[in-house]
Amino acid sequence: MDLAKAPGAIPRPPEPAAAGIHLPTPPPPAAPSGPPAVRVRGLTKRFGERLAVAGIDLDLPAGSFVGLVGPNGAGKTTTLSMVTGLLRPDAGTVQVAGHDVWRSPVAVKGRIGVLPEGLRLFERLTGAELLEYTGRLRGLPVSDVRRRTDDLLAVLDLTGARNQLVVDYSTGMRKKIGLAAALIHNPTVLFLDEPFEGVDPVSARTIRHVLERYTASGATVVFSSHVMELVEKLCDWVAVMRGGRVVAQGPLDRVRDGRPLHEVFIDLVGAADRAEASLDWLGGPR
Numbered sequence: 001m002d003l004a005k006a007p008g009a010i011p012r013p014p015e016p017a018a019a020g021i022h023l024p025t026p027p028p029p030a031a032p033s034g035p036p037a038v039r040v041r042g043l044t045k046r047f048g049e050r051l052a053v054a055g056i057d058l059d060l061p062a063g064s065f066v067g068l069v070g071p072n073g074a075g076k077t078t079t080l081s082m083v084t085g086l087l088r089p090d091a092g093t094v095q096v097a098g099h100d101v102w103r104s105p106v107a108v109k110g111r112i113g114v115l116p117e118g119l120r121l122f123e124r125l126t127g128a129e130l131l132e133y134t135g136r137l138r139g140l141p142v143s144d145v146r147r148r149t150d151d152l153l154a155v156l157d158l159t160g161a162r163n164q165l166v167v168d169y170s171t172g173m174r175k176k177i178g179l180a181a182a183l184i185h186n187p188t189v190l191f192l193d194e195p196f197e198g199v200d201p202v203s204a205r206t207i208r209h210v211l212e213r214y215t216a217s218g219a220t221v222v223f224s225s226h227v228m229e230l231v232e233k234l235c236d237w238v239a240v241m242r243g244g245r246v247v248a249q250g251p252l253d254r255v256r257d258g259r260p261l262h263e264v265f266i267d268l269v270g271a272a273d274r275a276e277a278s279l280d281w282l283g284g285p286r
């Protein structure tokens with residue numbers, strides 16, 4: 001299949017000199033061989049009184065596998081929605097592959113694939129029809145669309161369900177067909193919000209293989225997750241959010257600093273030992 005060819009692939013830049021948990025606002029990484037996959041400056045979003053994203057800066061190098069992590073309500077989905085042009089920021093700028101998301105939306109949208117949280121699919125199409133429709137919307141020739149549809153369905157183990165209506169797909173199958181739709185135009189940067197949520201281990205492994213193959217071609221994946229083991233296994237770059245701020249970002253090994261990621265995460269997000277507070281009745285006499 002032609003996913004691995006990635007014509008727009010940008011070579012992976014060297015690691016920046018300094019970034020990690022001891023430097024909450026690290027300097028932007030050097031990117032001598034091209035623009036970073038994502039460059040965010042001062043990105044801000046308020047919902048009423050709530051400051052969901054508080055003026056964050058992010059520099060995600062091209063060619064990396066990026067994990068965006070943080071506790072519930074940290075601002076990950078809001079950030080990804082603004083970075084992918086789905087939600088207008090109150091302030092700040094976002095560039096993807098060197099193009100401003102809000103000034104050049106067409107240039108950006110042609111270069112990205114998105115699997116958003118709570119993805120709505122065209123339920124009354126079959127899996128194959130959904131991919132063919134998406135490919136045609138992306139402006140691909142019919143012959144390419146057919147070939148890519150067959151390839152994606154095969155790699156994602158959906159060939160047997162190609163003529164089944166999407167409404168009848170399971171949660172994991174929906175994630176996989178959504179991923180296929182996000183990949184069909186061979187984007188330069190792929191954004192995935194919780195791609196492994198509700199997915200069984202076999203489907204998760206299939207998705208992982210597809211993503212690893214895709215990044216090996218020089219493309220960039222940015223995904224949000226709560227599963228530190230997965231982030232540790234897949235990612236070479238992480239950004240940690242808490243309360244609408246980026247509290248650490250950089251190469252995984254630099255952020256981890258020799259410790260398991262979940263320990264670093266708990267330190268960074270300041271998890272209090274709340275479970276012991278006031279549940280003395282739980283498990284007591286009934």
Ligand SMILES: Nc1ncnc2c1ncn2[C@@H]1O[C@H](COP(=O)(O)OP(=O)(O)OP(=O)(O)O)[C@@H](O)[C@H]1O
Pocket residue numbers: 047050051052070071072073074075076077078079
């Ligand atoms: N449409 C909205 N209207 C009002 N508040 C919102 C809206 N979307 C998000 N928020 C608030 O913004 C904050 C950040 O939410 P967001 O969904 O970005 O967090 P998250 O890190 O993705 O969380 P989770 O891991 O639980 O999915 C939360 O306090 C949330 O309640």
